[in-house]
Amino acid sequence: MQEVTSTRIKTGAYETYFYRAGIGSSEAILFIHGSGPGATAWSNWQYALPFFSEKEFDCIAPDLIGFGMSEHPSSPPKGIRSWMRLWVDQIKLLLDSLEIKRTHLVGNSLGGAIALHLLAEAPERIDRVVLMGPAGAPFRLTRELDRIWGFYEDPSKEAMAQMIRWFAYDESFIEDQLDNISKMRFEAAMNPAVRRSYEAMFPPPRQQIVDDLVLPSATLRRIQQQVLLVHGLNDPIVPVETSYYLAQHLPRVKMMIYGQCSHWTQVEHRDSFHSLLLSFFKDKI
Incomplete structure (x- = not known):
C-alpha cells in the first residue's frame, strides 16, 4: 500500500497542511473536503487516498484554510464569498508550489462548490471533475445543514x-464507530482557532450562504470539462435536487445517484464509489 504522508507548505499568506500519496505519478487528483464542524481532508478522504495512489494517481488532499491543521486567520474573512476567494487562491497556489500544471478534482459538499468556482476561474488547471453531494446550486437551506453550520450555537x-447520524442513511452502518467519530470530531471542533474560523464562515442568515455559493447558469454552461455528479438519493443535508440542477446546466455531465444513501457516499458505498471514479478518470464511462 502506498504511504500517505502529510506536511505543511506556504500558500500565499497562509500555510496549508495537506496529505499526499502516489508522488511521481503522471496524473494528479486533488480532493476537496466538506464543511462539517471538525472536518478535515483526512476525515473525508482517508480511504480514497491509498486507493487512488495504488492506481497510479498523485493524490493531494489539503485542509482548507480555516479547517483542521491548515492556518486559521487571526482576523477571519467575513462572509462566504471572501472565504471562497481565499480557498480558490489556496488551491491554485498549492498546485503552483507542487508544480502540478493540471489535475483532476473531487469535491465533497462545500468542496463541490469550491471545485465549480475553480472550474470557472482556472479551467486550464483542471481536467475531469467529480462533484459529490455538491453545494454551488440553488436550494432551500435544510434544517440539517442549518444545524450543522450553526453547530456552535449549542455545541455538545x-x-x-446527531450530525454524524445524518451523514449515513443506515445508522447501523456507523453505530459501532459513532462514539469514536463523534469524540474525535468534537475535540477537533472545539479547538478555539477552528471555532473562530467556522463561526466567521457560517453566520446567520444561512440561506444567504447557500445563495452566495451559487454560480450563474451562464457560467456553468461555459464549463467544458467532463463532470461526474455523485449524490445520495436520501441526502438530508444537501438535497439531490442540486445535482439534478447541475446536470441541466453543465454541458458535459454524467450522474450517479445512490439509493439508500445519505451524504457520505464515499463511506457508505466506498468500494462502488472508488470503482466509479476510477472508471471516470480512466475515460471508461
Missing part, C-alpha cells in the same frame, strides 16, 4: 453524534 458531543 450529543449534537455532534
Whole structure:
C-alpha cells in the first residue's frame, strides 16, 4: 500500500497542511473536503487516498484554510464569498508550489462548490471533475445543514453524534464507530482557532450562504470539462435536487445517484464509489 504522508507548505499568506500519496505519478487528483464542524481532508478522504495512489494517481488532499491543521486567520474573512476567494487562491497556489500544471478534482459538499468556482476561474488547471453531494446550486437551506453550520450555537458531543447520524442513511452502518467519530470530531471542533474560523464562515442568515455559493447558469454552461455528479438519493443535508440542477446546466455531465444513501457516499458505498471514479478518470464511462 502506498504511504500517505502529510506536511505543511506556504500558500500565499497562509500555510496549508495537506496529505499526499502516489508522488511521481503522471496524473494528479486533488480532493476537496466538506464543511462539517471538525472536518478535515483526512476525515473525508482517508480511504480514497491509498486507493487512488495504488492506481497510479498523485493524490493531494489539503485542509482548507480555516479547517483542521491548515492556518486559521487571526482576523477571519467575513462572509462566504471572501472565504471562497481565499480557498480558490489556496488551491491554485498549492498546485503552483507542487508544480502540478493540471489535475483532476473531487469535491465533497462545500468542496463541490469550491471545485465549480475553480472550474470557472482556472479551467486550464483542471481536467475531469467529480462533484459529490455538491453545494454551488440553488436550494432551500435544510434544517440539517442549518444545524450543522450553526453547530456552535449549542455545541455538545450529543449534537455532534446527531450530525454524524445524518451523514449515513443506515445508522447501523456507523453505530459501532459513532462514539469514536463523534469524540474525535468534537475535540477537533472545539479547538478555539477552528471555532473562530467556522463561526466567521457560517453566520446567520444561512440561506444567504447557500445563495452566495451559487454560480450563474451562464457560467456553468461555459464549463467544458467532463463532470461526474455523485449524490445520495436520501441526502438530508444537501438535497439531490442540486445535482439534478447541475446536470441541466453543465454541458458535459454524467450522474450517479445512490439509493439508500445519505451524504457520505464515499463511506457508505466506498468500494462502488472508488470503482466509479476510477472508471471516470480512466475515460471508461
